[in-house]
Amino acid sequence: MAYIQGQARDQTSLFPVSLEDLIPEDHLVRVIDAFVAKLDLIRLGFDKAVPKSTGRPSYDPADQLKLYLYGYFQRIRSSRRLEAECQRNIEVMWLLNRLKPDFKTIADFRKDNKQAFSATCRVFVQFCRTVGLITGDLVAIDGSKFQAVASSRRHLNVKQLKRQQEKLDKRIVQYLAELDEADKAEAGETIDRSAIKTALEQLEARQLNNLTCQALMKSMGIEQFNTGESDARMMRTPKGPRVAYNVQTAVDAEHCLILHHDVTQDGNDTQQLEPMAKAAKEQLQQSELSVTADAGYSNGKQFQACEEAGITAYVSPNRAVNPRSKEKELFEREDFTYDAQQDQYRCPAGKLLTLKQLNKGERIYHAAISDCSNCPLKGQCTDAQRRYVSRHAHEEAFERMEQRMQANPEMMVSRRSIVEHPFGNLKQWLFGNGRFLLRQCEGARAEMALAVSAYNLKRAINVLGVRRMMELMG
Template identity: 25%
Template sequence: MEKRHFRPYIQNQIVLFPERVDKDIAEDDPVRFISAIVDGLDLEPFKKLYYTMGRSPYHPKMMLKVIIYAYMNNVYSCREMEKRLLRDTHFIWLAGGEKPDFVTINRFRNRVKREINEIFTQLVLLLAERGLISLDVEYIDGTKIESKANKYTFVWRKNVERYRSNLMEKLRVLLQQVDDVIIQDQQAKPEVVEFTPTELTSIVEELKEALDKEPAPETKEAKAEHRKRKKQIKTLEEHRDKLAEYDQRLDQLGKRNSMSKTDPDATFMRMKEDAKGKGLAKPGYNLQIATENQIITDYALFPNPSDTCTLIPFVESFQERYDHLPTTVVADAGYGSEENYRFMDESEMDAYVKYNYFHQEQRPRYKNNPFLPEHLYYNA
């Protein structure tokens, strides 16, 4: 019988001279491109985020390479990055054999949120220097990203304003019952002044102090009156806390009409993708992206559900980032409005932006309809 021979298989063999980690990584592999790009960036702003005392931290250049390459491979979990740093040759080579845990990776990611924006700008400018893009043309489009917040944690501005107005009326009635002097002071003023949580706190303290100074009630009627006043003061405290909550909600809303309790930055808007097909409003963000030659050159998040209101601030953010406006703007009909056209005309931009009714106006039934307001004869 013929004998078979196999290659030696020794799991725990000892190597005298260790091999290079990157010997099996191709020269044109994207991981080498990422490493070279980050090596050429100015990471001086990152140094101010670290303390001069204590244990030496991981190098920010190494951490940035690992996170960028992980995102490039659709890996967003810090725990998954930690695993890759232990068993993936590409990650091991990028990290130089360092093994930061998932907590360290997450802390670094949260710490450098603002600095990452500057790194993005540096990278785009580097591509412009190499001639890959010109930064003169902006192809703009947006997409809505659903928040991880619960969709039933909505807060609507109209409801908050209505509840707050009703609460103010309850406060005036309650204060009139508790102390006539307070309500007389309010009526003596030329305009009705709304109460603030701070003012209500001082009023509650005054009422408590006055109630404590009174002698202990002896008769049944006096005890009932004493309990009634204590209950009124407690109700006043509850109204004060509710008023503070409404004021906080209005501050968080800003100019928006809605928000989520668990994610105050998210605004309720209708998403394109809905499994049930009902078009329900969900908490989310309107992400605007500008590209040129298939390379992202700018991005920004907006609370506006419609794209029309985002064009001007988005183009202005491009100017803040690169110190000049684009000469050409290309966008779909969702960005067409008189205000946007005027802005692009005054900024001397070539606007390739349709308006909402552009395609409808090309139809024969629209052109031949003499009863539309647009087709009526205007007699000056």
């Protein structure tokens, strides 16, 4: 039995096949085309949205935006690969009407419209909210590290510079000693004094450069700096320390659509709950909002700020562990009763602990030495002369958070199912576990805006279908 045969390459036809005939009615490129057609590119701030009356005509920013949305949808981020797709991909030919911009034009469009991409992302979020894909009943917040363009070999930090300085000082002392030995050497011995002097000059130049870097970083108030990308920071990732950015997302629980995102330089998430929750609330245009996040967002000041803004947060409190003896269990802070009116703690033995000092936002209370020395419960309380108890400046906010979490233990399970899904897609499907292509925070934000737009677009198509999306956009 013969195989299925295709048409001969030199076969001709009376009526050539058009691109319109090759693209199905329910193809995703039709959604991209319809979405971009509805955008007000001038209001969004796209460069060259108004064509000039003189000079060589430029490419329509709408066509280039279609190309990038399609590229990020298909895991194609390189401008050279997008140029190749314009020449061989029928879907791109249909989308761009057979336009073939070169890679430099494609790359410049992404470089020159960084703010406009973020605005476009917000417009699609508002569209999803209008058609009911986003309800705003519950929002999950999470962060993940995405590797920057810069190499870790070009990264400097104060501790590293100080270690290098110590090594350079030792080597300079060694070379100076060798020069002294050369001066004392007998005439018969041959010591290359010029070579030692040249090496010493090179070490002194490196030492001066090191000290200059330390002085500059101290004057700028920074602990680390990357010479290839000043905004990037060394962060802990599952693959070890990497030069990266901390990407934050706020995801709606209804269909796991990303409401808001941001690219930050913070190595952890402790300062991100309030800004992300407020941004999500503003995007939803709601007077109240419920958000959930993991223990990495535990921060009493942030809890208090969210409550004052009408945001109900569900975060696992991450508290400091009470000091323990190696041989026995000691009384926990919860075993002490706090009197808010007197601002005092009462220990299990009935003795009072008074305020001693304030330490970085914490209030430190201690008992009298005489009370502890004569206490029959001292062996269960402390091994020191007296017992100390610390109280956070926003302890009441922590207590209210603990009560909410005890009443709603399912929130952590919901958080995982909501927010882990988008990050998994962004890393595997869009970035392919790669790194950003653009440098600095602004460039990383532009790339993330395109990636989030592509993710939300794909998610909306999966929920509604192409035909329904076309109807709603029409």
